[in-house]
Amino acid sequence: NKTYVWPKLRLATISECMDLMKSSHASELPVTRGAWPDWWMDGFGSAAIATAYARMAHAVYIANLGLMSMAAIMGIPGNNSISDLNAEITDDIAFYDEHTFGAAESITDPLCENSVVQLGEKLSYAWSAVKKNRILREEMMGQIQPLIPKSGLPTITVFNTLNWSRSGNTPIYIDHQLLPRDKEFRILHTDGTELPMQAVSTREEGTWWMMYVKDVPPLGYHTYQIDVTGVPRKIQEGKPFSGVLENDFYRLSLNVKTGKITGFKDKQWNQELVDEHARYTTGEFIYERLGKNRGQLEQRQLDEFTRETWNNLRVSEITRGPVWQSIVLTGQMAGCSDPSGIRCEIRLFHHEKKVEFCYSMKKLAVTDPEGAYVAFPFKLAGGHHVAEVAGGTMRPGTEQLEGSATDWTGIQNFIALRSDSGQVVMVSPEIPLVQLGDLNLGKFFRAQNPGGKSTSYPASGAIYSWVLNNYWTTNFLASQEGELKWTYQITSSDNPSNTLATRFGMENRIPFLSRVFPAATKPDTLLLPASFFSSSSSNVVLVNMRPATIGNGILLQMRETAGKADSIAVDDPLLSSVTLAMATRAKSVTEVNVLEEPRLRLWQHDTSPSGTLRSAWITFKPNETKFILIGL
Numbered sequence: 123n124k125t126y127v128w129p130k131l132r133l134a135t136i137s138e139c140m141d142l143m144k145s146s147h148a149s150e151l152p153v154t155r156g157a158w159p160d161w162w163m164d165g166f167g168s169a170a171i172a173t174a175y176a177r178m179a180h181a182v183y184i185a186n187l188g189l190m191s192m193a194a195i196m197g198i199p200g201n202n203s204i205s206d207l208n209a210e211i212t213d214d215i216a217f218y219d220e221h222t223f224g225a226a227e228s229i230t231d232p233l234c235e236n237s238v239v240q241l242g243e244k245l246s247y248a249w250s251a252v253k254k255n256r257i258l259r260e261e262m263m264g265q266i267q268p269l270i271p272k273s274g275l276p277t278i279t280v281f282n283t284l285n286w287s288r289s290g291n292t293p294i295y296i297d298h299q300l301l302p303r304d305k306e307f308r309i310l311h312t313d314g315t316e317l318p319m320q321a322v323s324t325r326e327e328g329t330w331w332m333m334y335v336k337d338v339p340p341l342g343y344h345t346y347q348i349d350v351t352g353v354p355r356k357i358q359e360g361k362p363f364s365g366v367l368e369n370d371f372y373r374l375s376l377n378v379k380t381g382k383i384t385g386f387k388d389k390q391w392n393q394e395l396v397d398e399h400a401r402y403t404t405g406e407f408i409y410e411r412l413g414k415n416r417g418q419l420e421q422r423q424l425d426e427f428t429r430e431t432w433n434n435l436r437v438s439e440i441t442r443g444p445v446w447q448s449i450v451l452t453g454q455m456a457g458c459s460d461p462s463g464i465r466c467e468i469r470l471f472h473h474e475k476k477v478e479f480c481y482s483m484k485k486l487a488v489t490d491p492e493g494a495y496v497a498f499p500f501k502l503a504g505g506h507h508v509a510e511v512a513g514g515t516m517r518p519g520t521e522q523l524e525g526s527a528t529d530w531t532g533i534q535n536f537i538a539l540r541s542d543s544g545q546v547v548m549v550s551p552e553i554p555l556v557q558l559g560d561l562n563l564g565k566f567f568r569a570q571n572p573g574g575k576s577t578s579y580p581a582s583g584a585i586y587s588w589v590l591n592n593y594w595t596t597n598f599l600a601s602q603e604g605e606l607k608w609t610y611q612i613t614s615s616d617n618p619s620n621t622l623a624t625r626f627g628m629e630n631r632i633p634f635l636s637r638v639f640p641a642a643t644k645p646d647t648l649l650l651p652a653s654f655f656s657s658s659s660s661n662v663v664l665v666n667m668r669p670a671t672i673g674n675g676i677l678l679q680m681r682e683t684a685g686k687a688d689s690i691a692v693d694d695p696l697l698s699s700v701t702l703a704m705a706t707r708a709k710s711v712t713e714v715n716v717l718e719e720p721r722l723r724l725w726q727h728d729t730s731p732s733g734t735l736r737s738a739w740i741t742f743k744p745n746e747t748k749f750i751l752i753g754l
Contacts, residue, residue, distance in 0.1 A: 157516035163532040168598040170590040174552035179251040188283025214251035222597040232600035272642035282338035285664035289336040292634035318444035342653035360439030381435025400499030412491035424564025487603040493591035535627030555588035656705035682742040694737035710753035
């Protein structure tokens with residue numbers, strides 16, 4: 123500054139810079155709208171096991187925050203230890219989500235001290251989030267437990283942290299002292315009906331079950347009774363598989379000799395969902411190697427590679443249980459998995475329209491560049507892909523920034539193939555990476571041509587789940603090993619709405635939470651369900667919620683999903699239904715920003731005798747996200 127007349131330099135914060143640009147140069151800046159899928163996303167495939175658990179930690183954390191918010195509404199005061207634990211989980215998840223996994227020499231020298239130590243630090247964030255999530259859930263369950271109605275029979279209380287009444291399947295562990303492994307039993311809804319439950323795995327002290335629950339109210343809970351009889355339990359026996367797995371919703375046809383799926387039909391929609399002429403069949407496992415030429419992708423080309431599919435497939439007997447029926451495929455892949463091979467259980471659920479593919483493999487360490495995929499060659503006339511990304515959805519190829527990633531895409535909750543007549547929706551709670559239309563590695567297609575419209579991407583309706591890879595040349599893992607378990611949940615419908623896909627995605631990622639209670643010596647008279655949210659809108663979803671950082675309240679993050687203007691009643695004397703203020707027991711409702719800074723006071727509870735009644739609504743523009751602070 124002493125030497126030159128101009129420019130004059132001084133230290134400034136980022137916010138000062140952005141405020142100056144807004145006030146003085148906003149009209150000069152070009153405006154570009156679109157999603158920004160990033161090329162660095164492929165790195166999460168280099169740590170598939172940790173990434174799977176980190177993604178599940180994200181989802182469980184959202185559920186735990188919902189449980190904390192329920193506790194606040196129920197009048198349970200917060201405390202510093204819970205707040206500190208909450209903050210630590212937030213930090214752990216954020217640090218793991220940073221896109222690099224190690225030192226600059228992690229590929230060229232993976233065993234050196236710097237590579238090993240930096241990788242250990244990185245992975246520790248994922249495992250810390252998993253561990254602390256479990257502690258947080260137990261802490262909150264312990265505080266809520268005294269407020270849950272009890273029965274003279276053992277009970278299961280299931281919590282729903284989403285903002286709509288929800289039915290579905292949830293895993294539940296029950297000790298054999300409460301539910302003996304050799305006795306018949308009934309799970310009783312409050313309306314007297316029986317709910318199905320199917321054993322998943324068992325150990326000496328207890329069994330993991332999959333339980334179908336129905337009508338768990340929005341941001342609420344429902345309690346079910348366990349009635350154990352003295353009748354010995356019958357063991358389900360498998361039956362020979364004829365080549366067709368079928369229920370009221372779907373018909374899957376398999377070639378018993380090859381183990382390949384030859385048909386996938388939605389019976390209600392009367393729609394074949396997959397391309398019977400596709401190069402790879404539904405659920406087929408593909409192993410890819412790039413030889414020794416790891417650097418070819420840096421040169422934006424792919425000249426040396428091989429791809430092979432699992433082989434020696436075997437099809438098990440068909441298993442029929444109260445919740446699902448299934449078959450198991452096992453296959454071999456030399457150099458990729460240990461001699462036990464790759465296992466895939468395909469489940470058709472009886473009570474919800476869903477097919478689930480459950481994979482597992484014990485991965486061998488391979489330092490040469492390798493990748494693995496699972497194929498889903500969906501096909502719909504006039505169909506296009508819709509991917510949920512951060513903050514909303516996008517149509518790959520046309521609603522993303524030019525130059526952003528097209529070889530692969532990272533998804534939040536769902537990826538869909540959609541047409542005017544319906545859609546197929548797929549979710550993977552564990553695996554975030556997909557390649558759309560084809561195996562796109564090395565194509566580096568630019569998302570838009572000069573006219574602004576995609577002409578060749580995606581090339582078809584196929585979805586390839588990119589399970590793992592170690593392709594990049596720095597900062598990622600050179601190899602990975604151990605048992606990886608991952609799943610896909612698939613549904614279809616003649617309803618092409620984004621709301622249907624969004625809800626299916628959230629329901630299959632954000633888990634129900636549950637608690638098993640022994641029989642009470644002083645049972646309550648009624649096991650009434652409870653709900654702490656109310657909305658007449660089916661298109662606004664509660665993305666997340668948490669206790670407020672300052673004062674007594676909860677912060678809601680909500681998003682409109684149908685692309686239409688919508689509203690939620692905070693309070694309205696003309697409505698006969700429960701409003702948001704009533705359900706949350708609010709004293710005030712304020713629109714805020716993400717930092718909880720007030721933008722607009724929407725409603726204030728008036729306790730004066732002469733208080734006037736007025737209506738208050740939260741209004742949403744199409745696809746808008748809002749943050750709402752509920753004062754308690």
